[in-house]
Amino acid sequence: MTDKPRFDTADPSTGLPGRTYEGHTTDEALAIARDTHVIFDTWRRTSFAERAKLMAAAAGVLRRNQDAFAELMRAEMGKPITEGFAEVEKCAFNCDYFAENAERFLRPEPVDLGGPKAFVTFNPLGTVLAVMPWNFPFWQVFRFAAPNLMAGNTAVLKHASSVPGCALAIESVFREAGFPANVFRTVLIPSRDVKALIDDPHISAVTLTGSVEAGRQVAAAAGAVLKKSVLELGGSDAYLVLADADIEHAAEICATARMVNGGQSCIAGKRFIVVSKVRDAFERAFVAKMKTYAMGDPRDPTTKLGPMQSVAARDNVHAKVQKSIAAGARLLAGGEIPERPGAWYPPTVLSEVKPGMPAYEEEIFGPVAAVIEARDDEDAIRIANASHFGLGSCVLTKDLAKGERIAAEELESGLSFVNENVRSDPRMPFGGVKESGYGRECSQFGIREFVNIKSVHVRQ
Structure with a gap:
């Protein structure tokens, strides 16, 4: 038997x-x-x-x-x-x-x-x-x-x-x-x-x-x-922060997108592609927003960030962060395993993320954000589409007509949002390319x- x-x-x-x-x-x-x-x-x-x-x-x-x-x-x-x-x-x-x-x-x-x-x-x-x-x-x-x-x-x-x-x-x-x-x-x-x-x-x-x-x-x-x-399947959703975006509002949306379900979501924002003109301002605002997600007891209704699913999953995420830093990424926040039992990992932001790094190429299934610099709007679209994933995407801009055009016509993804984080809804089709x-x-x-x-x- x-x-x-x-x-x-x-x-x-x-x-x-x-x-x-x-x-x-x-x-x-x-x-x-x-x-x-x-x-x-x-x-x-x-x-x-x-x-x-x-x-x-x-x-x-x-x-x-x-x-x-x-x-x-x-x-x-x-x-x-x-x-x-x-x-x-x-x-x-x-x-x-x-x-x-x-x-x-x-x-x-x-x-x-x-x-x-x-x-x-x-x-x-x-x-x-x-x-x-x-x-x-x-x-x-x-x-x-x-x-x-x-x-x-x-x-x-x-x-x-x-x-x-x-x-x-x-x-x-x-x-x-x-x-x-x-x-x-x-x-x-x-x-x-x-x-x-x-x-x-x-x-x-x-x-x-x-x-x-x-x-x-x-x-x-x-x-x-x-x-x-x-x-x-997986996703490495790109959020395009254009030069005319409201930076504080964009940082709020991007932090919300990255931290949904503690970053353990196929449609969580993962790659934040920022036009060079506003990169420094965005990074400052983004790090401040990410740091508001304090780790806490998941039983507490005020907790915004609980543990990851398992210690093994946490260790896998940390290894990708370390490899990206070793390859030249700059750590702006987080990136250290806390000394406590359980599968905890802090909100982490990496800057100067480039091709070849795990944070650029792979889906990091945890609270880790990759900031990627683009020369201009066209370069941001190119970087967003230069991925083997194609689930969700977002455009952050004050020019709604431009944002709608890029979302509807330019981005290679199954879902594309303008000035709000990607999410599923029973009333809209959900899936990727x-x-x-x-x-x-x-x-x-x-x-x-x-x-x-x-x-x-x-x-x-």
């Missing part, structure tokens, strides 16, 4: 061990996939009104359990409690949004062919496997789950191994809301078992949010069995990723 895997958790703020969870064997995970496939034929035939009632109930379950779920995120990945509250509410809003709009997004669309009746339908595909990360342990899952369940698909969740409690809690939300058994299931399996699920005929498609390397592996596995995939992945989540574009877009002709 195959031994069951075990999933250990640890409190990132102290380093002390937390709860241990018993996982599923590969055979058990495949049996769960089979069960979700079996219920699909019934679930796909339910009405939108029936699904919407259940999804609205899920939003209610989230709100009723907001405190418990925020504490679970704090315990497993270190999220400050206030940010946890906001994440749960965002999930609930997402459920409400797709409960209210899914039928409209998937309504058959007539096509005038000047003869036979013709229309396009949007039918569910089957069971979708979701491979999700730890950094937004509730939001990432509900971003996928709400539209897919409303479309009539069923779902299997393989969450990050460090947040097993969150994974099981999410399954309990749908169960408590009254969804039929097996419409949404969680499997606690190691990453090495994901391919077996993708290969399984009971899985119809796969979506992943995670690293570029994980995306390559999932894309290869899905492609080998000709299954649709959507990938939301280049090595940031492909496909879209959220909005009417996201809900149509995992449906069969079918042409129907009827000769009368």
Whole structure:
């Protein structure tokens, strides 16, 4: 008999061990996939009104359990409690949004062919496997789950191994809301078992949010069995500070962007490309804003910066900072590991960041900002686009027409904002280009990723 895997958790703020969870064997995970496939034929035939009632109930379950779920995120990945509250509410809003709009997004669309009746339908595909990360342990899952369940698909969740409690809690939300058994299931399996699920005929498609390397592996596995995939991968979002920007306001936006989720976000600002004329003024203002993010107890509602997800992750970030400094970057703030237990790292700002440095080339998944100097607007755009990532971007300028043009037409990214930090919203499509992945989540574009877009002709 195959031994069951075990999933250990640890409190990132102290380093002390937390709860241990018993996982599923590969055979058990495949049996769960089979069960979700079996219920699909019934679930796909339910009405939108029936699904919407259940999804609205899920939003209610989230709100009723907001405190418990925020504490679970704090315990497993270190999220400050206030940010946890906001994440749960965002999930609930997402459920409400797709409960209210899914039928409209998937309504058959007539096509005038000047003869036979013709229309396009949007039918569910089957069971979708979701491979999700730890950094937004509730939001990432509900971003996928709400539209897919409303479309009539069923779902299997393989969450990050460090947040097993969150994974099981999410399954309990749908169960408590009254969804039929097996419409949404969680499997606690190691990453090495994901391919077996993708290969399984009971899985119809796969979506992943995670690293570029994980995306390559999932894309290869899905492609080998000709299954649709959507990938939301890493990012090194560029924020362009143009010469005419309001420097204090730009520094505030950039600090907010860099420090979202303690810097552990694919759409956190990471590269701050500043026109040389205003670089010194921006750096002074930016460092002052970054220093307001004091490390503190994530249980304290006033805390703005909690621990990183793990000591290993913190050490990886620190190594990239040290390598960048050794290559010539100038340290303006932070950059030292505090003498305390847990996965702590201070807000860190690097200046004079150049090609070849980790801070220039790689995604640093932590509270580290890279300031890169540009000659002018055109040079800033060139630097922003000279990246293998293409998730989010931002333009900071007083000239709104120019900012809108650069954001809409010039920057190679899936999201581009003007004078505000990049963020996801259920009402707007979310996703990237280049090595940031492909496909879209959220909005009417996201809900149509995992449906069969079918042409129907009827000769009368």
